[in-house]
Amino acid sequence: MMSLFRISGWRDMRARLIASFAIVSLLLVGLALYQFERIDEVRSSMTEQKREMDKRLSSAKISQFLQELDRLEGELKRENDAERAEPFRTIHQAMEAELSRLDFAGSTAAQEDLLALREKSAHYAGEVEKMAALLLDENADPLELLEQMDALHSRTAAENQTMLDISGRLSAAADRNAAAAQARSFERLQDTLTMTGAAALAVIALTAMVAFLLVRSFGGSVGRLEHAVGRLAEGDLRERIGSGRTDELGRLSRQFDVMVDRVHAMLQRSRGVAASLERQSGAFRESARVTAGANEEIVRSIRDIAAGAEMQSGLSEETRRLMDGLGADMEAIAGLADGMLKLRGTAVSDTRSGQQTVARLQETSVQTEEGIARMFEELERLDGFSRQISGITKSMIDLSSQTHVLALNASIEAAQAGAYGKGFAVIAEEVRRLSSQTKDSTAVIGGLIGRLQQGMEQFRASMEGSRSLLREQQEQVAATLGSFEAIGGSMTRISASIGEVHAQVDRTREACGGLRQLAAQVSGIAESAAAAAQQVLASGTLQDEEIRRMALQAADVHELSERLAADIRLFLLREEESREEAEGGGRAQPDGDGEAAA
Template sequence: MKWTIGKKLFTTSVLIMLIMVTLSAFSLRNTYTLNNNTQQLSKTVLPKVSLIGDINYYTEHVMTLTQNHLLSEDQATKDGYENKITETTAALDDSFQKYGKLIESDDEKNYYNQLKDRWTIFLNKKDKVISESNGNNKEEANQTFRDGVLLFEKMQGDLDALTKLNSQVSEKITIESDEQSKNALNINIYIVIGSIIFTIAITYLLVRSIRRPLILLSSQVKEVADGNLGIDPIHIKNKDEIGELANHVNAMTENLKGLIENVMYNSQLVAATSEELSASAEETSRASEQITSSIIYIADGAEKQEKSTHEAYSVVKEISIGMEQAASSIQTVAENSQSTSEKAIYGNKVLDKTVNQMNMIHRTVNHTSEIVNSLGEKSDEIGKIVTIITEISEQTNLLALNAAIEAARAGEQGKGFAVVADEVKKLATQSRNAAGQISQLVDIIQFEVNKVIVSMEEGSSEIKDGINLVTESGENFKQIVKMIEEVSSQTEEVSAIFEEINASSQSIIQIVEMTSTISVEASSQSQSVAAAAEQQNASMEEMAASADILSKMAEELQDTVKGFKI
């Protein structure tokens, strides 16, 4: 499986996002649990404690009103006390009904039922006391009232037991919330530290796996751009776009090296051929002069004419052979130029592909920067969640303050309620502190994400430098291809000239042979031979000029390739 840069960056981003999601889910779960505990305190425990205080107050108030009724002598006053007792009893029944709906345990239910049973008995005694008080039966009324006082004291014991049960529940919830808050904080710290270490490590490895090969590639391409083709191939183990790019750069270097060697060889061959061509032209020129001199002396005698013709025949034959060799060399130069041009075109295509690969890497690094920016936005969302946690803790603290006020208002009977309110306040403080610590951890994550963004920007800058170097090498390739095409064109022209010269040489041979067979007509044909000699001399001058041009082009080509080190 090909592990491309895009897959590496995507996998890294997914892992970091999973860590962030895990941390967020764990924080939300702890927040939900703490909120449930707070809801249980505010909706169950605190209302029950408040109702116990109300029940205690109403029972004590009924006891006091009954005693006042017993001590009163005025019937109108007694009637007023009876009305108040009826109102208080109705309020007490309502409190009993509300408390019954909030009962959670069997022990609490037993104490509650026992309290209601005793209250029912107390109401009967209260009615008896009022009846005896209205009948002015003071002694029996006092005895019944004392029995009611004993029953009231037992009811106080039931209320204390219910208060204690609710205090235990509140303490249990507080302890569980405290432990859970501490555990959650520790786990959050471990997760954040682990995620920071993991993020730094994987980011370092990823940037290192991209940056080091790019530095090697940049150095390699710079050497090639400077003309140094004798460097060793780079070896990169990456099985991704960078590894492919390294292989393409190595192939480009080898092809360019072979191209330059071929150009150097062909330029030397062209130089040597031009020297041979120049020498042949000089010999041909000298031969033409000899032919012209021979024509002058044709009239002196057939014997001298035949001898001169034989010498001219030998010289022209050598020239013809030299022309054929030169034509063969020029053909070889043309073929090598064509091969060199094809390799140069292939090298230019490799450079274009290299530029495309580096552009793809540049786009991939930019995409990774966008993903890391998205991670920073996720951190901002976690910060918003922490703000919600802080608001919940502040609301809980306000609820605890209200509970403390109610406890103070209840007096001695509200002590248990005050303990619960204090525990709730501690719980709210711990929640706010935990939220603050989580906020600090989120800031740390955002700082590390910013470092990753800076690292990505550095990698992108280095990729741009590599693209510029490769582009410069491509321009050099295009110049080389253009020069090779010019050499190929000049070679074709020289080849055509050689064909003309060779044809002229064959014509001279035929003329010399004809001269040998018809020596009698030599004098009459001297003008034709002189004209042919002049044409041959002009051709030799053209050939010499072409040889000079070819020699200069070979020197220019050699000067060009000297800039490369093989």
């Protein structure tokens, strides 16, 4: 393996890794193929074991069939009934089906026993058929029949026992074959486990050896590269690797040296730029600070002027708004005065109409009261009629009860009269049924009359309430009529006052119009001044913000330049190497042994 890594074609790290993992993969593939083969053999053994178990079950079924056939043959012998042969034939057919499925081709003795069992089964069935035929023969001598039946029974019993012995041997053969198949399955599984464990140990050992060789081949170069990167992270740009390897690590080390050289040159140039930037940014920061202070004073003065102009514009606008509001109020008052003049005539006519309407309402209330009095009289008369009807219904209920009793007595008399009283009994039953219906109907009518009387009482109470409300309404109508007469007198006096108010409103409206024009002119002048002041203030504010931003940016630039110079000073460049060597520092030797580690 070491000589393989030293070949010039294998100096590439990628080729080493591919070769190492290819060897491990081939070993794993070989192990997998071996396992697939052994698993297929185990599957075959298990299939064979299942077939042998099926044979054993078939042998057990055949033994059960033979026992059942022996029982049926014995019943046929004892009962001398030919019909007992039919169940025997059914079970024998099932046994023949099981025998046809059995096959012991791999065992000569078992196959011979199977053939003998099939032959004896056919002969056994033939003997039983002979017994059934003897029983069906009506001309047979009873004594001769008994002797033949005994002889046939003895032969069939012996053949049944022989077949049971053969079935037992077949079952034992199936057991032996199943046990052998199971043993082969266990043996193959054990071989597979042993081979898998050995292969796993071999893979682990090979992987460990490959990993050790790979780590040993590039461990030293990675360590030197890690050391150089660590020094670079600390800011030391004097470290170089100088590797002579030809693989990826060698190329990476040389590219690292080139990168460090370029960064070293860039930092040397950046030191001068950072020093110049630090000086220029300091001067620019001071100039921006002075300019920002002067512009702040200018903006403060402009803001005071704009505030005064804004206040003047606000006051002018407030004055104009108040005058507009006053004019609008005067217009509204004038409109109300005009409306009052128009409504004066309407109110007078409405007042007169109201007086006439209230008078008619008073007459209607009197007529309504008279109608309610007449309704009370009719209601009293209706109540009397309902009481009379209630008395009549009670009398009808009493009559129906008496009729029912008489009908029962007539039925009893008709029953005592026997056949001569049947017609009278039918009539008495019909009278009793009619009296019951009459009593029920009369009770319903009585209930309706009671609810009618209850409703009339409620109606009488409602009419009493309506009469009281009508009397209150008449009193309120009289009071309303008096109020309308007083309103008419007041409207006459109000009409005279409305005319004087309308004339005064016209004079005030003309004065407000002149004031509104003057306020509008003053407000326009103030708004123009405020707008101009706001424009100046906006320009000054923007200028102040820009100057402040420039001052902040100048401060940030100066701070960044200081930080940049400080950060650049953190790096150690080659011009400082002589001073550090004098103090005892030394530079690491370059990696010149190349492939020595490999």
